[in-house]
Amino acid sequence: MGNTLEILRRVAELRERIASWRGSNPDARIGLVPTMGCIHDGHLALIHAARAACDHVVVSLFVNPTQFGPSEDFSGYPRDEATDSRLIGQAGADVLFMPSVAEMYGDGPATTVSVSRVSEGLCGDHRPGHFDGVATIVAKLFGQVRPDAAWFGEKDYQQLLVIRRMTEDLDLSVQVESVPTIREPDGLAMSSRNAYLTDEERRLAPRLFAVLTDAAQAIADGCRADDCCRDAILALHKAGFPEIDYVEARDAATLEPITGTTTGPARVLAAVRLGKARLIDNLAVPQRG
Numbered sequence: 001m002g003n004t005l006e007i008l009r010r011v012a013e014l015r016e017r018i019a020s021w022r023g024s025n026p027d028a029r030i031g032l033v034p035t036m037g038c039i040h041d042g043h044l045a046l047i048h049a050a051r052a053a054c055d056h057v058v059v060s061l062f063v064n065p066t067q068f069g070p071s072e073d074f075s076g077y078p079r080d081e082a083t084d085s086r087l088i089g090q091a092g093a094d095v096l097f098m099p100s101v102a103e104m105y106g107d108g109p110a111t112t113v114s115v116s117r118v119s120e121g122l123c124g125d126h127r128p129g130h131f132d133g134v135a136t137i138v139a140k141l142f143g144q145v146r147p148d149a150a151w152f153g154e155k156d157y158q159q160l161l162v163i164r165r166m167t168e169d170l171d172l173s174v175q176v177e178s179v180p181t182i183r184e185p186d187g188l189a190m191s192s193r194n195a196y197l198t199d200e201e202r203r204l205a206p207r208l209f210a211v212l213t214d215a216a217q218a219i220a221d222g223c224r225a226d227d228c229c230r231d232a233i234l235a236l237h238k239a240g241f242p243e244i245d246y247v248e249a250r251d252a253a254t255l256e257p258i259t260g261t262t263t264g265p266a267r268v269l270a271a272v273r274l275g276k277a278r279l280i281d282n283l284a285v286p287q288r289g
């Protein structure tokens with residue numbers, strides 16, 4: 001059984017709702033789950049985590065044009081407001097905030113939030129401007145909702161660290177929480193973009209998780225990270241992935257590259273292109289002892 005979901009499309013209405021919650025209980029905890037819709041179990045895990053920790057939960061659904069490159073899938077990004085609002089309501093959100101592009105950006109903002117270092121390399125190299133778009137929209141949502149905490153998935157690991165860093169650097173007083181990647185039974189990380197896969201591509205897609213699992217284990221066993229990542233790229237090509245953007249090992253906290261052996265917290269991250277889809281995934285390197 002879910003709550004009664006209130007759908008708001010204007011920033012002014014959202015602010016009024018938040019003010020009424022804070023007015024009736026100044027200690028109430030307000031949680032935010034930003035999404036671009038096409039809701040799947042990964043999003044539901046974020047909403048459930050927010051629901052368990054907060055008195056009020058706002059989910060935003062906004063397909064943010066500024067985080068898509070000119071040749072990316074903004075116009076074709078899957079949109080289904082009716083199904084999404086049903087699922088978001090059933091998961092226990094109180095408010096679904098669904099602004100238009102004009103409501104969010106007016107006649108075009110002059111301000112962009114840009115987070116250096118953690119947004120460089122990996123997806124930052126392959127999607128120029130993407131993390132500026134993400135950081136800017138998340139900063140705006142934080143300003144509009146003023147949540148106590150906000151939830152993001154570990155599947156978008158670089159995004160998570162970009163948002164953490166921005167929140168810290170700008171003293172935004174929002175607790176940034178994360179939830180582990182939710183996977184299909186065959187290991188494929190849940191993603192809205194999995195909808196683009198043909199049947200044949202869908203059968204191949206979970207090999208990404210299998211190859212990353214082997215790479216993470218090999219690094220944990222003491223192999224050099226650059227060798228393991230090179231082997232992973234070869235294995236992905238051999239499995240039939242036509243285009244691999246990257247497979248890299250990085251420090252789990254700073255995303256500094258790791259090439260040699262490591263015993264510290266590390267992550268193996270990858271992005272591949274498969275038909276119309278660009279799949280990303282990442283895994284923690286198991287810690288010894």
Ligand code: PAF
Pocket residue numbers: 034035036062064067134137138156159
């Ligand atoms: O992860 C996403 O869906 C988006 O990048 C986010 C965080 C909602 C910002 O548009």
